[in-house]
Amino acid sequence: MTEATYPQCRIVPARFLNPETVESLLTRILEIGGIRRLVLNGPRLPATIPYGPARGKPNPHPMRKVIRVGDQDMELQVHVGTILLELEDRSYIDPIRQACDEVFVNFPYGFSEGTFIKRQATVSDYAKYGPDADELILGMTDPKSRSGPLIIQGTK
Structure with missing residues (x-):
């Protein structure tokens, strides 16, 4: 694939x-x-x-x-x-x-x-979001952050 x-x-x-x-x-x-x-x-x-x-x-x-x-x-x-x-x-x-x-x-x-930006899940991603994390937030995790990334919906 x-x-x-x-x-x-x-x-x-x-x-x-x-x-x-x-x-x-x-x-x-x-x-x-x-x-x-x-x-x-x-x-x-x-x-x-x-x-x-x-x-x-x-x-x-x-x-x-x-x-x-x-x-x-x-x-x-x-x-x-x-x-x-x-x-x-x-x-x-x-x-x-x-x-x-x-x-x-x-x-x-x-x-x-x-x-x-990382294209695959990191250890921090796995620890923070688990194995079923949304692929759009993979590699964007700050280990020190208490919250996840802010998602902004694009205008189309």
């Missing part, structure tokens, strides 16, 4: 992104369509301060905001530095690159193709 391989892309801006920039880029990418999976990577922005003398107090970080992506509101839990995409087919790569060119006009970014 031949298993389908979906192309993957990595977008790496030259700086960490503001929530408004993330919202603008994700909105444009979702309008293009063809996204199977999307991962936002960057340093974690905890809701409460995890250690030190202010431990347990609210963390008023200006980059932890609620953004609107498609028809959903989502709270950014990371300061976005890298965006990983898995696409339905290669025809979506050029429109996504064009969307990046339109959003990232003031600073450079890197755009590469390759394998960035």
Whole structure:
């Protein structure tokens, strides 16, 4: 049996992104369509301060905001530095690159193709979700996370 391989892309801006920039880029990418999976990577922005003398107090970080992506509101839990995409087919790569060119006009970014999201269940996936996990969340598990990945329904 031949298993389908979906192309993957990595977008790496030259700086960490503001929530408004993330919202603008994700909105444009979702309008293009063809996204199977999307991962936002960057340093974690905890809701409460995890250690030190202010431990347990609210963390008023200006980059932890609620953004609107498609028809959903989502709270950014990371300061976005890298965006990983898995696409339905290669025809979506050029429109996504064009969307990046339109959003990232003031600073450079890197755009590469390759394998960035695991395609098979990891030990962390098995431990967290069991043997019957949804294939769309495989390889996207953060072992330290108490919740699973946020699923955003694309607009079609």
